[in-house]
Amino acid sequence: MANIESLVNKIIEDAQREADSIVSIAQDKKSKMINIEKEKAEAEKDEILAKAKIEAQTRKERVISNAKLQVRNNKLQAKQEVMDRVFEIALEQLRNLPCDMFSKFVKTSVMSSDVDGNEKIIVNEKYKSKFNDELMNDINNSLKETGKVSNVDLSVETRDIKDGFILAKKGIELNYTFEDLMNSIREDIEGDILAVLFE
The missing domain is CATH 1.20.5 (Single alpha-helices involved in coiled-coils or other helix-helix interfaces)
Structure with a gap:
């Protein structure tokens, strides 16, 4: 056991x-x-x-x-x-622009264009009074002095433009409205303006 x-x-x-x-x-x-x-x-x-x-x-x-x-x-x-x-x-x-400066702008623009001397200036209804006989005579006398025809005159036709004028002859138009001129130079001078404003 x-x-x-x-x-x-x-x-x-x-x-x-x-x-x-x-x-x-x-x-x-x-x-x-x-x-x-x-x-x-x-x-x-x-x-x-x-x-x-x-x-x-x-x-x-x-x-x-x-x-x-x-x-x-x-x-x-x-x-x-x-x-x-x-x-x-x-x-x-x-x-x-004062009238004298506006007249100078118009005359300089017309004289610097390739004009024959028998173009029409087209404006809006409000601007017609700015293109008085004195301005038109001054332009035509200056053209005459350069040997060109001196028959630039104000067109009876008006356009719906805000400012400036259009120089027209035989269907060709040169646009001298301030807005158009400003737009054409804006691209060229924007860089310079930016440089001055944001140095």
Whole structure:
């Protein structure tokens, strides 16, 4: 009986050792698996953080770039508005030239054109009074002095133009309206005006 008891105890001890060994191996496996999963989680966390950092930097650069672009566009718009206003003021000043300066402008324009001397000057109804006999005689006398026909006169036809005049002959018209003259020189002088206004 003692032998059986001893044998049972031995079997129990062996079984306990075996169980302890299995539990120990399982604990080791569990620890290793936990460590592997922790390492994976850390790696994923680092990758997510790195991506988030890159994305945040990209967003930051995009926001800064958009802000710079907006500032540039606002500056360009402001410059354009100032430029438009400068030309509006210049046009208004041309439209309000004193009679003697307007007469000089007309005479200089006609004389510097390739005219024969028998052209018609077309204006709007309001401007007819500016082209008085004195101005027309002055133009024709100057043409005569250069050896040209001196028969430039005011057309009975009027046009819906705001200012200035049109010099016409045989279907060819030279536009001397202030708005047209201003538009033709604007492209040439905008750069100079911008340089003066926005140094």
